[in-house]
Amino acid sequence: MYIRLSLAGLGLLFLLSLIPKEQPVVASKKPNIVLIMVDDMGWSDIGCYGGEITTPNIDRLAKGGLRFKQIYNTGRCCPTRASLLTGLYPHQAGIGQMAEDPERPEDFHWGTPGYQGYLNRNCVTLAEVLKTNGYRTYMTGKWHVGMHGEEKLPRQRGFDRYYGIPAGATSYLRPQGGRSVWLDNQKLDPPTDPNYYTTDAFTDRGIEFLKAQETDDPFFWYLAYNAPHWPLHAKHQDIEKFKDTYQVGWDKIRQQRLDRQIKMGLIDPKWGFSERDSRVRPWEKLSQAEKDTVAYRMAVYAAQVYAVDYNVGKVLDYLESKKLMDNTMIIFLADNGACAENYHELGSAPFSRINDPNFSGAVSYGIGWANASNTPFFEYKVKPYEGGIATPMIVHSPRLPKNRQGKFTNQIGHLIDFMPTLVEASGATYPATFHGGQTITPMQGKSLMGVIEQDKPLDREYLFWEHQTYCAVRKGDYKMVKKIEEPAWQLFDLNNDRTERHNIAAQNPELVQEMGQKWQEWADTHQVFPKKLK
Incomplete structure (x- = not known):
C-alpha cells in the first residue's frame, strides 16, 4: 500500500509538472474589487511610469501587478466616469460633454440624448451589475455624473454606501456650498477639522465602510480621488518634500522622465519628445521670480500626488491586514491626461489662492508642467491626442500569473472594457433590461481578462x-x-x-x-x- 501511494504521488507530481507555468491562477471565490481612479494626473507622474514624485505604494502595486502601456480614457473627467461606470461610450450614457454643474445645471442640459448631463436609465453602473451577483458596493470620492435630483446620486445607482463630492472640483481643505461632501444622500456641513483633507477622508471613510460590513460577501469599492485636479491644495509637510525638486525646471524634469521611461522599457526611444508647446518658454528664459513661483506650484501638485500614494498604501495595508490581497482585484488609473487649464504658461489664478480653503477654482500649475506631466506625449486633457487620452494603468489581480507580475503589456484597451472585464472577473451577468424594465444598451467593450492572464490581444x-x-x-x-x-x-x-x-x-x-x-x-x-x- 505504501509503495502504491508513493507511485501515485510521483505520478501526480509528474502530471503537475506538465502544467504550463504561465497558466493563470484561478480565484477560488468571487474576488473583491477595488477600483482606484485619480483625477487629471499626467501619464508620467508616478514612479512606475517614469516620474520623480515619490510613489512607493503605487510602485508596490505595480511590482505585483501588470502595467498597461496603451489604455485609453475619454480625455475628460465626467465623460470618463460615465464610460468607466457603464461600459458604454459616454454619449450613450448621456454625458458626451459635461455633467451637471452645481450652480448652473442648465448649461449642460443640451436637450439631446447624448448630452443630457447625467447618467440615463438605459445604462447600468458597475455597482448595479455587481450587486445582482451578491457584491456589497461602496464608493468614496468624486461622482461627477449627475447631482440635481436624488435619483442621480450614487446610492440610487447601485452603491450601498457613499461618501464624497457629487460635483467635480472642490476644495481639498474645506468642501462647501454646491461642492460640499455628501454622506449617502445627505449633504454635509463644511468640515471644521483643521486637518481635514479630501484624499485622506475618501480613503479613511472607504475603509470604515469595509470594516462595518458584517458579512463575508465580496465587495466592490470605487475610490475616485479628486487629486491632483486643481485647486492646488496640499499639506505643508508634504510640500516640503518637493519644495526644491522643481527648481531645475520643466525641461530637465521632462528629460529625466524620458530617460527613465526608456530604461524601464515603457516607451520606444525612437519616438522622442512630442513637439514643444509654443506657449512654453525654455526654462532658462524665465526670470528667477517666475522660476520660484512656478516651481512651487509644481511642488504643491507633486505633494497632491504623494498624498494619493500614501493613501493607496493605507488601502493595501488594510487588505493585507485582513488577508484579502490574494482575493482582491485592484485597478489603478487616471481619468485623463495632465491638465493645462486655464492654459497659462505659469499657472492660473493668483499665487495667493494656493491652499486657500475657501477657493475651489482653477489655481493650477500651468502648461509647462502639464507638458512635463505627460512626458513624452502631445497635448493635454480634453483633446484626443495621446497626452489627453492615454492613462497609466495597473492591474493587480488574483488571476495574474506570477511570471507576469511587474511586467508591461502593450495590448490596447479602453474604459469601455471595464464593464465586461469586471463582469467576467466577478461572474456577474450584464442585464438586457433594468430600472423597471428599461432596455439597457449593450456593452461596447471587450473583457481584459485574456490580456491579464495570457497577454491575449482583444478582438477589436x-x-x-x-x-x-x-x-x-x-x-x-x-x-x-x-x-x-x-x-x-x-x-x-x-x-x-x-x-x-x-x-x-x-x-x-x-x-x-x-x-x-x-x-x-x-x-x-x-x-x-x-x-x-x-
Missing part, C-alpha cells in the same frame, strides 16, 4: 473618441485626429510615432477615407449627433 478593430470640438479614431497602430468642423484628418502611425509628430495622412488617402467613414458611422449610431439643439 476600431476605437472612437469625440469630445467638445475634437474627434479621433484608432485602427490597429493607426490613429486619426481632427477638429469636427474641419475636413482634414491627421493620421499617425503610433507604433513608430506615438508622440504624434509626423502626420502621414497625405501618403495614405485610402486609409484616411476608410477610418473617417468608420468614425462617421460610429458617431451617427452612438448619440454623438445631434450635439445641441438651438
Whole structure:
C-alpha cells in the first residue's frame, strides 16, 4: 500500500509538472474589487511610469501587478466616469460633454440624448451589475455624473454606501456650498477639522465602510480621488518634500522622465519628445521670480500626488491586514491626461489662492508642467491626442500569473472594457433590461481578462473618441485626429510615432477615407449627433 501511494504521488507530481507555468491562477471565490481612479494626473507622474514624485505604494502595486502601456480614457473627467461606470461610450450614457454643474445645471442640459448631463436609465453602473451577483458596493470620492435630483446620486445607482463630492472640483481643505461632501444622500456641513483633507477622508471613510460590513460577501469599492485636479491644495509637510525638486525646471524634469521611461522599457526611444508647446518658454528664459513661483506650484501638485500614494498604501495595508490581497482585484488609473487649464504658461489664478480653503477654482500649475506631466506625449486633457487620452494603468489581480507580475503589456484597451472585464472577473451577468424594465444598451467593450492572464490581444478593430470640438479614431497602430468642423484628418502611425509628430495622412488617402467613414458611422449610431439643439 505504501509503495502504491508513493507511485501515485510521483505520478501526480509528474502530471503537475506538465502544467504550463504561465497558466493563470484561478480565484477560488468571487474576488473583491477595488477600483482606484485619480483625477487629471499626467501619464508620467508616478514612479512606475517614469516620474520623480515619490510613489512607493503605487510602485508596490505595480511590482505585483501588470502595467498597461496603451489604455485609453475619454480625455475628460465626467465623460470618463460615465464610460468607466457603464461600459458604454459616454454619449450613450448621456454625458458626451459635461455633467451637471452645481450652480448652473442648465448649461449642460443640451436637450439631446447624448448630452443630457447625467447618467440615463438605459445604462447600468458597475455597482448595479455587481450587486445582482451578491457584491456589497461602496464608493468614496468624486461622482461627477449627475447631482440635481436624488435619483442621480450614487446610492440610487447601485452603491450601498457613499461618501464624497457629487460635483467635480472642490476644495481639498474645506468642501462647501454646491461642492460640499455628501454622506449617502445627505449633504454635509463644511468640515471644521483643521486637518481635514479630501484624499485622506475618501480613503479613511472607504475603509470604515469595509470594516462595518458584517458579512463575508465580496465587495466592490470605487475610490475616485479628486487629486491632483486643481485647486492646488496640499499639506505643508508634504510640500516640503518637493519644495526644491522643481527648481531645475520643466525641461530637465521632462528629460529625466524620458530617460527613465526608456530604461524601464515603457516607451520606444525612437519616438522622442512630442513637439514643444509654443506657449512654453525654455526654462532658462524665465526670470528667477517666475522660476520660484512656478516651481512651487509644481511642488504643491507633486505633494497632491504623494498624498494619493500614501493613501493607496493605507488601502493595501488594510487588505493585507485582513488577508484579502490574494482575493482582491485592484485597478489603478487616471481619468485623463495632465491638465493645462486655464492654459497659462505659469499657472492660473493668483499665487495667493494656493491652499486657500475657501477657493475651489482653477489655481493650477500651468502648461509647462502639464507638458512635463505627460512626458513624452502631445497635448493635454480634453483633446484626443495621446497626452489627453492615454492613462497609466495597473492591474493587480488574483488571476495574474506570477511570471507576469511587474511586467508591461502593450495590448490596447479602453474604459469601455471595464464593464465586461469586471463582469467576467466577478461572474456577474450584464442585464438586457433594468430600472423597471428599461432596455439597457449593450456593452461596447471587450473583457481584459485574456490580456491579464495570457497577454491575449482583444478582438477589436476600431476605437472612437469625440469630445467638445475634437474627434479621433484608432485602427490597429493607426490613429486619426481632427477638429469636427474641419475636413482634414491627421493620421499617425503610433507604433513608430506615438508622440504624434509626423502626420502621414497625405501618403495614405485610402486609409484616411476608410477610418473617417468608420468614425462617421460610429458617431451617427452612438448619440454623438445631434450635439445641441438651438
